[in-house]
Amino acid sequence: MSDSQEFYEIISKSILGVDHSKLGDLIGDDYAHRIEAHRGNYKMSTQSAIISAYPIVAKLVGDEYISRLAQKFVEEFPPKAATLTQYGDEFPEFLRKFAPVQKDLPWLSAVAELDRAWFMAYAAKDESSLRANDLQGKAALALPILAPGLTASVNLLRFTVPAYSIWRTNKQDAEVKPVNLKAGAEWAIVWRTSNQVNHQSISQAEYVFLTDIEGDLSFANAYAEAVKYDQKFDLQQQFSHWLAVGLFKGASNAQIDE
Amino acid sequence: MPPVIYDMLNLSKLPLNAGLGLKPEHYDDALACSKDGLWFEIHPENYMVAGGPRLAWLQAFCDKFPMSFHGVGLSLGGIDRPDKEHLKRLKYLIDRFSPAQVSEHFAWSKHDNIYFADLLPPPINEESLNRIVAHIEETQEYLGRTILIENPSLYLPVTGFEELPHIYVEAAKRSGAGLLFDLNNIAVCAANVDLPYQNWLDVVPGDMVGEVHLAGSSSRTIKQEVVLIDSHDAPVSELVWQIFEKFIHKNGVKPVLIERDDNIPTFDELLAERDHAEDLMREFSQEAADV
Known part of the structure:
Protein backbone atom coordinates (compact mmCIF):
# COMPACT_ATOMS: atom_id res chain seq x y z
CA MET A 1 0.00 0.00 0.00
CA SER A 2 1.43 3.42 -0.97
CA ASP A 3 1.69 6.23 1.56
CA SER A 4 -1.16 8.00 -0.18
CA GLN A 5 -3.35 4.90 -0.21
CA GLU A 6 -2.70 4.47 3.48
CA PHE A 7 -3.54 8.15 4.14
CA TYR A 8 -7.00 7.71 2.62
CA GLU A 9 -7.55 4.34 4.30
CA ILE A 10 -6.70 5.67 7.75
CA ILE A 11 -8.96 8.73 7.47
CA SER A 12 -11.83 6.77 5.90
CA LYS A 13 -11.79 4.07 8.55
CA SER A 14 -11.52 6.66 11.29
CA LEU A 23 -4.80 8.12 13.02
CA GLY A 24 -2.29 9.35 15.60
CA ASP A 25 0.56 8.21 13.33
CA LEU A 26 -0.84 10.39 10.58
CA ILE A 27 -1.66 13.63 12.37
CA GLY A 28 -0.23 13.19 15.87
CA ASP A 29 -1.89 11.70 18.94
CA ASP A 30 -2.68 15.17 20.30
CA TYR A 31 -4.95 15.88 17.33
CA ALA A 32 -6.50 12.48 16.60
CA HIS A 33 -9.71 13.41 18.43
CA ARG A 34 -10.39 16.08 15.81
CA ILE A 35 -11.52 13.39 13.40
CA GLU A 36 -14.80 13.83 15.29
CA ALA A 37 -15.31 17.03 13.28
CA HIS A 38 -15.37 15.02 10.04
CA ARG A 39 -17.19 12.09 11.62
CA GLY A 40 -19.85 14.52 12.86
CA ASN A 41 -20.25 16.04 9.40
CA TYR A 42 -20.59 12.58 7.85
CA LYS A 43 -23.19 11.46 10.37
CA MET A 44 -25.18 14.67 10.21
CA SER A 45 -25.26 14.86 6.40
CA THR A 46 -26.14 11.23 5.80
CA GLN A 47 -28.69 10.95 8.59
CA SER A 48 -30.31 14.24 7.58
CA ALA A 49 -30.59 12.95 4.03
CA ILE A 50 -32.54 9.91 5.23
CA ILE A 51 -34.75 11.92 7.57
CA SER A 52 -35.56 14.41 4.79
CA ALA A 53 -36.29 11.63 2.32
CA TYR A 54 -38.70 9.85 4.69
CA PRO A 55 -40.70 12.69 6.28
CA ILE A 56 -43.79 10.67 7.22
CA VAL A 57 -41.73 7.87 8.74
CA ALA A 58 -39.87 10.54 10.72
CA LYS A 59 -43.11 12.17 11.83
CA LEU A 60 -44.54 8.83 12.97
CA VAL A 61 -41.58 7.65 15.03
CA GLY A 62 -40.30 10.98 16.36
CA ASP A 63 -36.94 12.73 16.19
CA GLU A 64 -34.99 10.46 18.48
CA TYR A 65 -36.04 7.15 16.96
CA ILE A 66 -35.69 8.28 13.33
CA SER A 67 -32.16 9.44 14.13
CA ARG A 68 -31.34 6.01 15.55
CA LEU A 69 -32.90 4.26 12.56
CA ALA A 70 -31.03 6.53 10.15
CA GLN A 71 -27.77 5.90 12.00
CA LYS A 72 -28.24 2.13 11.81
CA PHE A 73 -29.16 2.41 8.13
CA VAL A 74 -26.13 4.55 7.28
CA GLU A 75 -23.86 2.04 9.02
CA GLU A 76 -25.30 -0.77 6.93
CA PHE A 77 -25.76 1.13 3.67
CA PRO A 78 -23.26 4.01 3.50
CA PRO A 79 -23.84 6.32 0.53
CA LYS A 80 -21.99 5.42 -2.65
CA ALA A 81 -22.78 8.54 -4.67
CA ALA A 82 -22.59 12.26 -4.04
CA THR A 83 -26.24 12.72 -4.90
CA LEU A 84 -27.52 12.55 -1.33
CA THR A 85 -30.97 13.76 -2.37
CA GLN A 86 -31.42 10.31 -3.91
CA TYR A 87 -29.75 8.36 -1.11
CA GLY A 88 -31.76 5.80 0.83
CA ASP A 89 -33.43 3.56 -1.74
CA GLU A 90 -32.89 0.59 0.55
CA PHE A 91 -34.43 2.21 3.63
CA PRO A 92 -37.91 0.61 3.31
CA GLU A 93 -36.32 -2.82 2.92
CA PHE A 94 -33.97 -2.09 5.83
CA LEU A 95 -36.99 -1.26 8.02
CA ARG A 96 -38.76 -4.42 6.90
CA LYS A 97 -35.83 -6.52 8.08
CA PHE A 98 -34.91 -4.52 11.19
CA ALA A 99 -36.10 -6.70 14.07
CA PRO A 100 -37.33 -3.99 16.51
CA VAL A 101 -39.38 -2.33 13.76
CA GLN A 102 -40.61 -5.68 12.47
CA LYS A 103 -41.86 -6.49 15.96
CA ASP A 104 -43.42 -3.19 17.07
CA LEU A 105 -44.16 -1.26 13.86
CA PRO A 106 -44.72 -3.86 11.13
CA TRP A 107 -46.44 -1.28 8.88
CA LEU A 108 -43.55 1.23 8.97
CA SER A 109 -41.63 -0.14 5.98
CA ALA A 110 -44.80 0.16 3.87
CA VAL A 111 -45.16 3.81 4.92
CA ALA A 112 -41.51 4.29 3.93
CA GLU A 113 -42.33 2.89 0.48
CA LEU A 114 -44.91 5.65 0.09
CA ASP A 115 -42.42 8.34 1.13
CA ARG A 116 -40.03 6.93 -1.47
CA ALA A 117 -42.72 6.74 -4.12
CA TRP A 118 -43.54 10.41 -3.50
CA PHE A 119 -39.90 11.39 -4.10
CA MET A 120 -39.60 9.12 -7.14
CA ALA A 121 -42.66 10.78 -8.67
CA TYR A 122 -41.36 14.24 -7.73
CA ALA A 123 -37.99 13.64 -9.43
CA ALA A 124 -39.16 11.48 -12.35
CA LYS A 125 -38.44 12.28 -15.95
CA ASP A 126 -40.73 14.88 -17.52
CA GLU A 127 -43.00 13.15 -20.02
CA SER A 128 -46.03 14.28 -21.93
CA SER A 129 -49.16 12.28 -21.25
CA LEU A 130 -51.77 11.01 -23.64
CA ARG A 131 -54.62 13.47 -24.20
CA ALA A 132 -58.09 12.99 -25.57
CA ASN A 133 -57.12 15.03 -28.64
CA ASP A 134 -54.41 12.50 -29.48
CA LEU A 135 -57.11 9.89 -29.95
CA GLN A 136 -59.29 11.89 -32.29
CA GLY A 137 -59.67 10.18 -35.60
CA LYS A 138 -58.86 6.75 -34.16
CA ALA A 139 -61.51 4.16 -34.83
CA ALA A 140 -63.48 3.28 -31.69
CA LEU A 141 -62.66 -0.34 -32.31
CA ALA A 142 -58.94 0.48 -32.15
CA LEU A 143 -59.03 1.80 -28.59
CA PRO A 144 -59.01 -1.60 -26.85
CA ILE A 145 -55.80 -2.56 -28.59
CA LEU A 146 -53.93 0.58 -27.54
CA ALA A 147 -50.96 -0.14 -25.29
CA PRO A 148 -49.75 3.34 -24.24
CA GLY A 149 -47.85 2.42 -21.09
CA LEU A 150 -47.74 4.76 -18.09
CA THR A 151 -45.69 7.95 -17.61
CA ALA A 152 -42.36 7.61 -15.80
CA SER A 153 -43.64 9.25 -12.63
CA VAL A 154 -46.23 6.56 -11.87
CA ASN A 155 -45.63 4.36 -8.84
CA LEU A 156 -48.10 1.57 -8.12
CA LEU A 157 -48.02 0.13 -4.62
CA ARG A 158 -49.72 -2.71 -2.78
CA PHE A 159 -49.67 -3.37 0.93
CA THR A 160 -50.90 -6.09 3.26
CA VAL A 161 -51.52 -3.40 5.90
CA PRO A 162 -53.44 -0.07 5.68
CA ALA A 163 -50.20 1.80 4.97
CA TYR A 164 -51.73 4.28 2.55
CA SER A 165 -54.35 5.37 5.10
CA ILE A 166 -51.63 5.93 7.70
CA TRP A 167 -49.40 7.81 5.26
CA ARG A 168 -52.16 9.96 3.77
CA THR A 169 -53.63 11.19 7.03
CA ASN A 170 -50.17 12.00 8.39
CA LYS A 171 -49.24 13.79 5.18
CA GLN A 172 -52.27 15.89 4.50
CA ASP A 173 -54.66 16.10 7.45
CA ALA A 174 -54.29 18.96 9.91
CA GLU A 175 -55.62 16.58 12.53
CA VAL A 176 -54.37 13.03 12.02
CA LYS A 177 -57.24 10.55 11.81
CA PRO A 178 -57.16 7.17 13.55
CA VAL A 179 -56.46 4.19 11.30
CA ASN A 180 -57.62 0.66 12.05
CA LEU A 181 -54.44 -1.37 11.75
CA LYS A 182 -56.50 -4.51 11.19
CA ALA A 183 -58.23 -2.99 8.16
CA GLY A 184 -56.23 -5.21 5.83
CA ALA A 185 -54.68 -4.77 2.41
CA GLU A 186 -54.50 -1.49 0.48
CA TRP A 187 -53.41 -0.44 -2.97
CA ALA A 188 -52.26 3.04 -3.96
CA ILE A 189 -50.92 5.09 -6.82
CA VAL A 190 -48.49 8.04 -6.67
CA TRP A 191 -47.76 10.09 -9.78
CA ARG A 192 -46.91 13.58 -10.95
CA THR A 193 -48.71 15.87 -13.35
CA SER A 194 -46.61 18.87 -14.31
CA ASN A 195 -45.07 19.94 -10.96
CA GLN A 196 -47.75 18.45 -8.71
CA VAL A 197 -47.33 15.06 -7.02
CA ASN A 198 -50.67 13.28 -6.66
CA HIS A 199 -51.70 10.16 -4.81
CA GLN A 200 -54.84 8.16 -4.24
CA SER A 201 -56.14 4.85 -3.02
CA ILE A 202 -57.07 2.34 -5.72
CA SER A 203 -58.82 -1.02 -5.74
CA GLN A 204 -57.02 -4.29 -6.31
CA ALA A 205 -58.60 -4.53 -9.77
CA GLU A 206 -57.37 -1.03 -10.62
CA TYR A 207 -53.91 -1.99 -9.37
CA VAL A 208 -53.89 -5.05 -11.64
CA PHE A 209 -55.24 -3.06 -14.58
CA LEU A 210 -52.68 -0.25 -14.25
CA THR A 211 -49.79 -2.62 -13.57
CA ASP A 212 -50.61 -4.40 -16.81
CA ILE A 213 -50.84 -1.11 -18.72
CA GLU A 214 -47.48 -0.19 -17.23
CA GLY A 215 -46.19 -3.51 -18.57
CA ASP A 216 -47.28 -2.43 -22.06
CA LEU A 217 -50.34 -4.65 -22.25
CA SER A 218 -53.27 -3.33 -24.28
CA PHE A 219 -56.40 -1.97 -22.61
CA ALA A 220 -58.29 -5.09 -23.65
CA ASN A 221 -55.75 -7.45 -22.12
CA ALA A 222 -55.38 -5.36 -18.93
CA TYR A 223 -59.16 -5.31 -18.60
CA ALA A 224 -59.31 -9.08 -18.98
CA GLU A 225 -57.00 -9.41 -15.96
CA ALA A 226 -58.70 -6.71 -13.86
CA VAL A 227 -62.16 -8.13 -14.30
CA LYS A 228 -60.99 -11.32 -12.58
CA TYR A 229 -60.77 -9.23 -9.37
CA ASP A 230 -63.89 -7.14 -9.92
CA GLN A 231 -66.63 -8.35 -12.19
CA LYS A 232 -68.08 -4.83 -12.31
CA PHE A 233 -64.79 -3.29 -13.47
CA ASP A 234 -65.76 -0.56 -15.92
CA LEU A 235 -63.17 -0.16 -18.65
CA GLN A 236 -64.74 2.98 -20.15
CA GLN A 237 -64.89 4.73 -16.80
CA GLN A 238 -61.35 3.66 -15.90
CA PHE A 239 -59.98 4.78 -19.24
CA SER A 240 -61.66 8.18 -19.00
CA HIS A 241 -60.53 8.79 -15.42
CA TRP A 242 -56.86 7.88 -15.86
CA LEU A 243 -56.72 9.66 -19.22
CA ALA A 244 -58.04 12.83 -17.57
CA VAL A 245 -55.41 12.75 -14.80
CA GLY A 246 -52.56 12.25 -17.28
CA LEU A 247 -51.46 8.75 -16.40
CA PHE A 248 -50.98 7.29 -19.88
CA LYS A 249 -47.82 7.96 -21.82
CA GLY A 250 -48.04 10.65 -24.51
CA ALA A 251 -48.86 9.99 -28.12
CA SER A 252 -45.23 10.34 -29.21
CA ASN A 253 -44.33 7.29 -27.08
CA ALA A 254 -47.54 5.32 -27.21
CA GLN A 255 -48.09 2.49 -29.64
CA ILE A 256 -51.25 3.73 -31.29
CA ASP A 257 -52.29 1.58 -34.16
CA GLU A 258 -55.04 2.44 -36.59
CA MET B 1 -30.25 49.27 -14.61
CA PRO B 2 -26.46 49.89 -14.57
CA PRO B 3 -24.36 47.82 -16.97
CA VAL B 4 -23.05 44.52 -15.64
CA ILE B 5 -19.25 44.40 -15.73
CA TYR B 6 -17.61 41.07 -16.42
CA ASP B 7 -14.23 39.97 -15.14
CA MET B 8 -11.77 41.10 -17.79
CA LEU B 9 -9.49 38.11 -17.26
CA ASN B 10 -12.35 35.88 -18.35
CA LEU B 11 -11.89 33.49 -15.45
CA SER B 12 -15.48 34.14 -14.64
CA LYS B 13 -18.53 35.15 -16.59
CA LEU B 14 -20.25 36.07 -13.38
CA PRO B 15 -20.84 39.77 -12.83
CA LEU B 16 -18.49 41.60 -10.47
CA ASN B 17 -21.20 41.65 -7.86
CA ALA B 18 -22.26 39.65 -4.85
CA GLY B 19 -24.36 36.53 -5.33
CA LEU B 20 -26.23 34.21 -3.01
CA GLY B 21 -26.36 30.47 -2.48
CA LEU B 22 -29.79 29.40 -3.71
CA LYS B 23 -31.93 27.42 -1.27
CA PRO B 24 -35.32 25.84 -2.05
CA GLU B 25 -36.80 27.72 0.91
CA HIS B 26 -36.14 30.96 -0.99
CA TYR B 27 -37.18 29.99 -4.52
CA ASP B 28 -40.20 32.32 -4.71
CA ASP B 29 -38.54 35.35 -3.09
CA ALA B 30 -35.29 34.85 -4.96
CA LEU B 31 -36.90 34.52 -8.38
CA ALA B 32 -38.91 37.67 -7.79
CA CYS B 33 -35.84 39.66 -6.69
CA SER B 34 -34.61 42.34 -9.07
CA LYS B 35 -31.41 43.54 -7.36
CA ASP B 36 -28.83 44.76 -9.85
CA GLY B 37 -26.10 42.26 -10.61
CA LEU B 38 -27.59 39.53 -8.44
CA TRP B 39 -26.49 36.01 -9.28
CA PHE B 40 -27.00 32.65 -7.63
CA GLU B 41 -24.98 29.55 -6.92
CA ILE B 42 -26.26 25.98 -6.62
CA HIS B 43 -24.75 22.62 -5.83
CA PRO B 44 -25.41 20.65 -9.04
CA GLU B 45 -25.67 17.42 -7.02
CA ASN B 46 -29.02 18.67 -5.72
CA TYR B 47 -30.32 18.89 -9.28
CA MET B 48 -29.09 15.55 -10.59
CA VAL B 49 -32.61 14.22 -11.06
CA ALA B 50 -34.41 13.00 -14.16
CA GLY B 51 -37.02 15.76 -14.15
CA GLY B 52 -39.68 17.50 -12.10
CA PRO B 53 -39.98 20.74 -10.13
CA ARG B 54 -36.31 20.98 -9.12
CA LEU B 55 -35.18 21.24 -12.73
CA ALA B 56 -38.09 23.52 -13.58
CA TRP B 57 -36.99 25.92 -10.84
CA LEU B 58 -33.41 25.76 -12.02
CA GLN B 59 -34.52 26.58 -15.55
CA ALA B 60 -36.46 29.58 -14.27
CA PHE B 61 -33.40 30.90 -12.41
CA CYS B 62 -31.06 30.26 -15.34
CA ASP B 63 -33.45 32.19 -17.59
CA LYS B 64 -33.25 35.24 -15.31
CA PHE B 65 -29.92 35.26 -13.46
CA PRO B 66 -26.25 34.42 -14.04
CA MET B 67 -25.68 31.10 -12.30
CA SER B 68 -22.70 29.37 -10.75
CA PHE B 69 -22.61 25.56 -10.44
CA HIS B 70 -20.47 24.67 -7.43
CA GLY B 71 -19.88 20.92 -7.21
CA VAL B 72 -19.19 19.03 -4.00
CA GLY B 73 -19.02 15.47 -5.24
CA LEU B 74 -16.22 14.95 -7.76
CA SER B 75 -13.65 14.14 -5.05
CA LEU B 76 -10.82 15.64 -7.11
CA GLY B 77 -8.43 15.23 -4.19
CA GLY B 78 -9.19 11.52 -3.91
CA ILE B 79 -7.03 8.62 -4.95
CA ASP B 80 -9.54 7.45 -7.57
CA ARG B 81 -10.23 9.20 -10.85
CA PRO B 82 -13.37 11.33 -11.02
CA ASP B 83 -16.48 9.17 -11.17
CA LYS B 84 -17.62 8.87 -14.80
CA GLU B 85 -21.29 8.70 -13.92
CA HIS B 86 -21.02 11.83 -11.80
CA LEU B 87 -19.16 13.64 -14.56
CA LYS B 88 -21.82 12.59 -17.04
CA ARG B 89 -24.62 13.96 -14.86
CA LEU B 90 -22.68 17.19 -14.28
CA LYS B 91 -22.04 17.64 -17.97
CA TYR B 92 -25.72 17.10 -18.72
CA LEU B 93 -26.64 19.94 -16.35
CA ILE B 94 -23.91 22.21 -17.71
CA ASP B 95 -24.89 21.56 -21.32
CA ARG B 96 -28.57 22.08 -20.56
CA PHE B 97 -28.32 25.18 -18.37
CA SER B 98 -25.08 26.86 -19.53
CA PRO B 99 -23.99 28.29 -16.16
CA ALA B 100 -21.67 31.28 -16.09
CA GLN B 101 -19.32 29.46 -13.75
CA VAL B 102 -18.43 25.89 -12.75
CA SER B 103 -16.34 25.04 -9.71
CA GLU B 104 -15.26 22.17 -7.51
CA HIS B 105 -13.05 21.53 -4.47
CA PHE B 106 -9.42 20.88 -3.73
CA ALA B 107 -10.52 18.06 -1.44
CA TRP B 108 -11.78 14.49 -1.45
CA SER B 109 -15.13 13.13 -0.41
CA LYS B 110 -15.16 9.56 -1.70
CA HIS B 111 -12.98 6.54 -1.07
CA ASP B 112 -13.44 2.82 -1.56
CA ASN B 113 -16.94 3.43 -2.94
CA ILE B 114 -18.18 5.34 0.10
CA TYR B 115 -19.23 8.98 -0.17
CA PHE B 116 -18.37 10.88 3.02
CA ALA B 117 -20.53 13.98 2.40
CA ASP B 118 -17.66 16.13 3.60
CA LEU B 119 -14.65 17.89 2.09
CA LEU B 120 -11.56 16.13 3.35
CA PRO B 121 -7.96 17.33 3.01
CA PRO B 122 -5.76 15.45 0.55
CA PRO B 123 -2.18 14.48 1.37
CA ILE B 124 0.09 17.51 0.93
CA ASN B 125 2.90 16.16 -1.25
CA GLU B 126 4.09 15.98 -4.85
CA GLU B 127 2.40 12.66 -5.59
CA SER B 128 -0.92 14.04 -4.41
CA LEU B 129 -0.40 17.27 -6.37
CA ASN B 130 0.21 15.33 -9.58
CA ARG B 131 -2.89 13.25 -9.02
CA ILE B 132 -5.12 16.26 -8.34
CA VAL B 133 -3.79 18.02 -11.42
CA ALA B 134 -4.62 14.93 -13.49
CA HIS B 135 -8.12 14.80 -12.00
CA ILE B 136 -8.77 18.49 -12.69
CA GLU B 137 -7.48 18.09 -16.25
CA GLU B 138 -9.68 15.06 -16.82
CA THR B 139 -12.68 16.94 -15.49
CA GLN B 140 -12.03 20.01 -17.63
CA GLU B 141 -11.49 17.88 -20.69
CA TYR B 142 -14.72 15.97 -20.12
CA LEU B 143 -16.74 19.10 -19.41
CA GLY B 144 -15.07 21.03 -22.22
CA ARG B 145 -14.47 24.07 -20.02
CA THR B 146 -12.23 25.54 -17.37
CA ILE B 147 -13.33 25.15 -13.78
CA LEU B 148 -12.43 26.92 -10.56
CA ILE B 149 -11.02 25.03 -7.59
CA GLU B 150 -11.88 25.94 -4.00
CA ASN B 151 -9.34 25.85 -1.16
CA PRO B 152 -10.25 23.49 1.70
CA SER B 153 -10.83 24.03 5.40
CA LEU B 154 -8.54 22.13 7.75
CA TYR B 155 -9.46 20.55 11.07
CA LEU B 156 -6.62 18.01 11.00
CA PRO B 157 -2.99 19.13 10.91
CA VAL B 158 -2.08 16.76 8.07
CA THR B 159 1.63 16.49 7.34
CA GLY B 160 2.84 19.46 5.32
CA PHE B 161 -0.28 21.58 5.92
CA GLU B 162 1.90 24.71 5.93
CA GLU B 163 2.42 24.16 2.20
CA LEU B 164 -1.30 23.90 1.43
CA PRO B 165 -1.65 27.43 -0.05
CA HIS B 166 1.29 26.78 -2.41
CA ILE B 167 0.17 23.33 -3.53
CA TYR B 168 -3.39 24.64 -4.05
CA VAL B 169 -2.21 27.43 -6.33
CA GLU B 170 0.24 25.10 -8.08
CA ALA B 171 -2.53 22.61 -8.88
CA ALA B 172 -4.51 25.36 -10.58
CA LYS B 173 -1.49 26.66 -12.49
CA ARG B 174 -0.55 23.22 -13.82
CA SER B 175 -4.09 22.25 -14.77
CA GLY B 176 -5.13 25.60 -16.19
CA ALA B 177 -7.95 25.90 -13.67
CA GLY B 178 -8.89 29.10 -11.89
CA LEU B 179 -9.28 29.60 -8.17
CA LEU B 180 -12.38 29.89 -6.06
CA PHE B 181 -10.98 31.51 -2.96
CA ASP B 182 -13.01 30.78 0.16
CA LEU B 183 -12.14 33.33 2.83
CA ASN B 184 -14.05 31.54 5.56
CA ASN B 185 -11.97 28.44 4.91
CA ILE B 186 -8.74 30.36 5.46
CA ALA B 187 -10.15 31.75 8.72
CA VAL B 188 -11.05 28.18 9.75
CA CYS B 189 -7.55 26.95 8.87
CA ALA B 190 -6.03 29.78 10.90
CA ALA B 191 -8.09 28.86 13.95
CA ASN B 192 -7.49 25.11 13.74
CA VAL B 193 -4.00 24.45 12.42
CA ASP B 194 -1.95 27.55 12.88
CA LEU B 195 -1.91 28.47 9.22
CA PRO B 196 -2.31 32.28 9.29
CA TYR B 197 -4.82 33.62 6.80
CA GLN B 198 -2.25 36.16 5.70
CA ASN B 199 -0.17 33.29 4.28
CA TRP B 200 -3.04 32.54 1.90
CA LEU B 201 -3.51 36.18 0.98
CA ASP B 202 0.22 36.44 0.22
CA VAL B 203 0.34 33.29 -1.91
CA VAL B 204 -2.95 33.30 -3.84
CA PRO B 205 -2.58 35.39 -7.04
CA GLY B 206 -5.57 37.67 -7.42
CA ASP B 207 -5.56 37.32 -11.19
CA MET B 208 -6.26 33.59 -10.85
CA VAL B 209 -9.29 34.12 -8.63
CA GLY B 210 -12.60 33.87 -10.48
CA GLU B 211 -14.85 33.83 -7.44
CA VAL B 212 -14.69 34.48 -3.70
CA HIS B 213 -16.75 32.76 -1.03
CA LEU B 214 -17.81 34.30 2.27
CA ALA B 215 -19.55 32.27 4.96
CA GLY B 216 -20.07 31.80 8.64
CA SER B 217 -18.66 29.07 10.85
CA SER B 218 -19.42 27.55 14.22
CA SER B 219 -17.41 26.22 17.13
CA ARG B 220 -17.56 22.62 18.28
CA THR B 221 -15.92 21.42 21.46
CA ILE B 222 -14.21 18.09 20.95
CA LYS B 223 -12.49 16.61 23.99
CA GLN B 224 -12.29 20.02 25.62
CA GLU B 225 -10.73 21.59 22.54
CA VAL B 226 -12.67 24.15 20.52
CA VAL B 227 -12.56 23.39 16.79
CA LEU B 228 -13.91 25.89 14.27
CA ILE B 229 -16.18 24.16 11.76
CA ASP B 230 -16.90 25.40 8.23
CA SER B 231 -20.60 24.93 8.89
CA HIS B 232 -22.21 27.67 6.77
CA ASP B 233 -24.90 27.93 9.44
CA ALA B 234 -24.32 31.49 10.63
CA PRO B 235 -23.87 34.97 9.16
CA VAL B 236 -20.46 35.87 7.75
CA SER B 237 -18.19 36.52 10.73
CA GLU B 238 -16.55 39.86 11.45
CA LEU B 239 -13.13 38.30 10.85
CA VAL B 240 -14.14 37.06 7.40
CA TRP B 241 -15.47 40.52 6.49
CA GLN B 242 -12.08 41.95 7.53
CA ILE B 243 -10.24 39.38 5.42
CA PHE B 244 -12.55 40.23 2.52
CA GLU B 245 -11.61 43.92 2.79
CA LYS B 246 -7.93 43.00 2.77
CA PHE B 247 -8.51 40.76 -0.23
CA ILE B 248 -10.26 43.37 -2.36
CA HIS B 249 -7.74 46.05 -1.44
CA LYS B 250 -5.00 43.76 -2.68
CA ASN B 251 -6.70 42.15 -5.65
CA GLY B 252 -9.68 44.27 -6.62
CA VAL B 253 -13.29 43.18 -6.71
CA LYS B 254 -14.35 39.70 -7.85
CA PRO B 255 -17.68 37.91 -8.03
CA VAL B 256 -18.34 37.13 -4.37
CA LEU B 257 -20.81 34.66 -2.89
CA ILE B 258 -22.57 34.70 0.48
CA GLU B 259 -22.89 31.00 1.37
CA ARG B 260 -25.50 29.67 3.74
CA ASP B 261 -26.34 25.96 3.86
CA ASP B 262 -27.84 25.43 7.30
CA ASN B 263 -29.90 27.34 9.85
CA ILE B 264 -31.31 29.12 6.81
CA PRO B 265 -32.47 32.70 7.53
CA THR B 266 -35.07 34.68 5.60
CA PHE B 267 -34.16 35.74 2.09
CA ASP B 268 -34.14 39.37 3.24
CA GLU B 269 -31.50 38.58 5.87
CA LEU B 270 -29.29 37.05 3.20
CA LEU B 271 -29.88 40.06 0.97
CA ALA B 272 -28.73 42.32 3.80
CA GLU B 273 -25.43 40.41 3.95
CA ARG B 274 -25.16 40.69 0.19
CA ASP B 275 -25.78 44.44 0.44
CA HIS B 276 -22.90 44.71 2.90
CA ALA B 277 -20.58 42.90 0.48
CA GLU B 278 -21.75 45.17 -2.34
CA ASP B 279 -21.12 48.26 -0.18
CA LEU B 280 -17.56 47.16 0.53
CA MET B 281 -16.92 46.45 -3.15
CA ARG B 282 -18.42 49.79 -4.16
CA GLU B 283 -16.34 51.66 -1.58
CA PHE B 284 -13.20 50.01 -2.88
CA SER B 285 -14.10 50.76 -6.50
CA GLN B 286 -14.75 54.40 -5.60
CA GLU B 287 -11.42 54.64 -3.74
CA ALA B 288 -9.61 53.06 -6.69
CA ALA B 289 -11.29 55.49 -9.09
CA ASP B 290 -10.37 58.48 -6.90
CA VAL B 291 -6.73 57.41 -6.92
Missing part, protein backbone atom coordinates in the same frame (compact mmCIF):
# COMPACT_ATOMS: atom_id res chain seq x y z
CA ILE A 15 -14.57 8.54 10.02
CA LEU A 16 -16.55 5.32 9.75
CA GLY A 17 -15.46 4.36 13.25
CA VAL A 18 -14.07 1.08 11.95
CA ASP A 19 -10.48 1.65 13.05
CA HIS A 20 -8.78 4.80 14.28
CA SER A 21 -5.71 3.17 15.81
CA LYS A 22 -3.40 4.60 13.13
